[in-house]
Amino acid sequence: MENRLLEIFRLVCQSNREFTVRELAQQFSVSSRTIYSDIKKLNELLEASGYPEINADKGKMFYTDPLMIEFESLILSTPAFVLSNLRIRRLRITTSILLSGDQFTVDDLLKELDISRNTLIADLKEVREMLSFHSIAVEATPFKGYRISGKEQNIRNLLILSISEDPLFFEDRAGKEDMQILYSCEAFLDDVARRLNVELSDVSFNRMLIAFYVTYARISIGKAFTGGPKDVLTREEKAFVERHEEIEAIFGREVSIDDCFYLANKLAEASVVKSEELLSEKWLPFNLVTNQFIDAVAQEYSFEAFRTDSTLYEGLLNHLRPAYKRALAGEWAENPLLSYVLENFFQLNKAVAKSVKVLEEELKVHFNEHEISYFTLFFASVIERNEKQIRRTPNVIIVCNAGISTSEILKSRLQAIFHVNILGTFSVRNAALWLKEHTPDLIISTVPFKWKDTKVLKVSPYLSDYDIKEIQSQLSFLTARIHMAEVMNIIGKYVEIEDHKLAPLKNELSIYLGITENSEPKKGIYQPMLKEILTTDLIKAKFEAASRDEAVKESGRLLVDKGLADESYIQAMLKNVEVNGTYIVISPGIAMPHARPEEGALDIGLSIVTLKEPVVFGHPKNDPVKIVVGLCAIDHQSHLKALTELADILMDEKKVNEITNANSAEEILQIIKGDSQC
Template sequence: MINYRMSYLMSLDFDKKYDLQELVDKIDLNEEELMGQLDTIKNLLSKSYNLEIQWNGQTLFLPKRFPDYWLPLQFEKKEEDIYYNEGERQALIYLLTFSMIEELSVFHFQEFFQVSKNTILADIKKLRLDLKEQNILFVYSRKNGFYLDGKEEQIRIVAHKMVTVAFTTTAGRWGLSKGLLNKSYRLQADVKRNFYKAIEVNELVVVPSRVEETIYFMSYLLCRGEHYSFSTKESEQQLVRCLHVFQASREFVREFPQLKNAEYEADYFGLLFMTIIQGEIRDTSLEFLLEYASKMIHEMERLAAIEFKEFRKLLLNLFYHLVPAYFRIKYHFTLSNVLIDEIKEQYGELFTLTKIALRPFQEYTKTIIPESEIGYFTILFGGEIGNQRQLDRLVRYKALVVCPSGISSSLIMQSELKELFPTIDFKSTTTIQQLESIAETDYDVIFSTIPIQSLKRHYVINPIMTQLEKNQLIRSVQKDVLIPGIVAPSVDEILASLLPYIQLKEGVTKEKLYHVLNRKMMKKLKSKEDEKPMLSDLLTKDMIQLSDEEMTWEEAIVLSAKPLKDSDKITDNYIEAMIDKVKDYGPFIHIGKSIALPHARPEDGVKSLGMSLLKLTHPVNLLEDEKHEISIFICLAAVDNEMHLKALASLTKILSNKENLEQLLNAKTKQEIIELLE
């Protein structure tokens, strides 16, 4: 891969030779790295593009055509292989206009994308309609070409969104890079170098997976900043100038004196930096987010009827994630989450509960939290729930989990790997930078989302794996590490062994047999997700009671638990524990309008998973407090932190819908309740 610093080759004269030391000074790489990069460039150009450069390990001479091959070198693709879809074209048209690098016409866009005039006109028409809904006008004048008209803050918000759209594909990233070349071949490299310099000097920690798209946005923003400046609100200035990041943003902005108003831009870049920087306890002005992190954990415990054992550890992890999320959500910086569909599919019930647990935070920001953000909080909670499983096992191997995508993704990776490999001890979750400081004797294998150079066994996986990917990983690890010589056969090997001895029925092909066998094996490997019962599976007719008697709240809990006790799902100790929990911790079981969810720990007397419901004609007050009037008790007996989540997620959806909630509160018969639950 070509190092971004090699962009500085473009600032060389193409009619003279440079010795190695001159190149080291200009490129800012050490001799070994630089020689390796030049060898790579020479080989790629010669092999793929039939262009020779004069490089003998000591001196370099570049032909004048060299800049024409810079993008193909970076992406290892030819421009004729790049095809932009409609969304990518419109995003890039916006950003080219946003940057104000040059005057733009329809012809410019045709040349840039290599498409017809009619295609560009159709793109502009759709883009104009979309921007109009966001209070931005896409205007053309003979004097100035295309330009954007509207509030600068909104124009920048949309620009950030457009970078996110383009960044998700190779064609989009090619277009983003190509758009900056008319300004400078080294602008992107300057932005990246100065950003990392400011971060390192001020001892800040970035989330690596967010950096590249932010570098693109900052590059386009710096181009626009030569013509337009933007002043943040006074309250935002006060906040960002109290943060440690402000010194970094101010130092960064100083490196670009062409900005129209560096003072204002330092504030804005400070906000932008915070979207990709891990939260820090030393920023005392962000302590309110620590409080919200605590609220979110308690809300998740309340909604999911679980208890996080390592509360402080989870609190800090959540805070580290919450800080950049707050700045993204509050100031409308778009976050891409390519895993969101996978998260919603594999962790659907947890996603639902997390969304509700985030409501106090959403009310504070006064902004609807995007699903992409909820997804990352979901896997953070999911990872912590998974890590709490009690695995009584003999530890034989140690592994590192390397995931540059951030804390939440690392946690879910670690959790899933623990589930797959109970004989491996996953003690350390680390970043690439931390990996270098860990002795190789401290681990046996590495699991990571990106390739890593290491002498130890190394498995590259996705942050969230499909069942097929899990199957393949289990086979690889079992073959390499766990039980050498004793490996579960693959579907192909099973078929190859069977086919010589069997005769297939008419219409049955090898392919059909393969799919059937594969489905059977996948079913065995599926997680407990499919084993989790639905709400209607637990709250059956014999688990529902209606009472018109007057009673105390303690008596209501005892009565609500009676079906569970009668069916031998809980002991008397569990009922006492549920009552004691309310006395000790307050009315935390009040989960919605007139609804209570009494529960205790599994070890307090749960024999098997169950739920029961009691509906009262005469409501009771928890702890005699009128603010906690309850008419429906739903008693939960959970065997662990996970098996009941699907049922609770369904319950939460019902309680979140005003119409459904009113139907439940007004139900007169068991059948009405059952129909609603189903």
């Protein structure tokens, strides 16, 4: 690690050239993620020593003014930074305490941290309060120092949090053996994520590596994790148990199954960038409550596209599972964009915060403001996708303290190279006055100049190649949204228009500018009720199935015979049951096999098969199965109303017994629909 940091420091900070992340990753045979992590560490070292940070933008790295210092001077400055920074120092004390075992002394901490006794005693008081907040007790014992007590899960979770917030922990504390273990854990985690078809965010990936390190460190001092018995394993737990011996080989010591479960649950809590749809525990309630949540937000914040955007539904569904896991564990993911959300989407966030009660009541958890702001970002992205964006000629001003000839040369070069609208050239003083009443897209200056609301690029009067690249980069991202209300306001400043002409003018301008605000809003996805799609020819009573597969085939055959699915859909259902057999059994005695829409579904359909003799599906608690509900859908949402109605019925034990004992399709349909709806 340190050697790679040294080489990256020399390449990026001590040479006057630009590097791409991909270029560095190939040179050092590591992932792009690792390079970004290294740059972050270097920036922390540079900041601690009072130097400017490395510019990292759009996959490119460069350092404005090459540094003529030795890398070792940065490393040597780290301890002073740690000891002088109150927050970091207390984080170090916390990790030292929690990695010491059951007991520690003040002298032990003094040797490790090299700080004064008075400073340590003062910090210990605050640290003990923080430990107490996390249900970890520190009690003084005569002649032995301090004794630590608390649940292992609480201790590990606090260690992960403390190390995550300590920017230089591994550089200071981890030895060569520890770093090698971390490299092996990184490869292991990459492979597990790939096999589970998930892609972790960079923050989640780094947090998982810390979870591996904490598990290794706690096991090394004899602190194994102990959990209760498990009836059903999640897909993450299965993956870790199957590779139990590999984890032991990485750690070089015995690892309990409960420790595997702990790491698996940390992975389940992690946020993902993308995930292929796979069944998991609570897949049915997650699907149903996500739909209800979207509907609740759409009612609070009138934006019809929320109900029709499939990307929103899938994104929320993927995010909900790790968010739920974090809430269960009493953890939460800090959202670095919280302030941005509150400033730019205050009303939307307020609507989401009110509507999130739908999730909380159904899932029996609580989501804090950070988790709520993550949900808000999904809805905000729908608004972004549905608002008109076009490129227009950027408005630019030039700030130059030299004479007219210099500013004219710069102006002519800019106009020759870029498609820009130059609003004027100004001295620093006049620019400040002009900017109080105007807002350009970009300020190009030959002298140091700052303006609070607008990006400023400092350039040479003759525009170097580097300057040209920088300007091009900025201009390529300048967009403007056109809103009809703003257009009409501008017109209204200069022209008085008769009321009866306003609507035709607005409509004609909308057509000319390609703005669809005046068009009819897109209606929500139609979701038929259960009584609209369930008929007697989709029900089979007292079917004799010799196996799980026969029961699944029959539920699929009813859908195919009705023209709701292709033959291929039955095979896809069987494959899904093979992979996710445990999760197919949604409650005691009830299974719901299905496949993805693109695997042969032609329309929305539900079939019901009751079995003459119950069949084992492989669920440790909910077997044997007496009722098989076949499901097919052409998207992720249109079937949810009917499915919600059926789920409510199947939660009624009395009705389930009536359905199981019924002898005909007609009898079952009457039980489900009720006499008043027949």
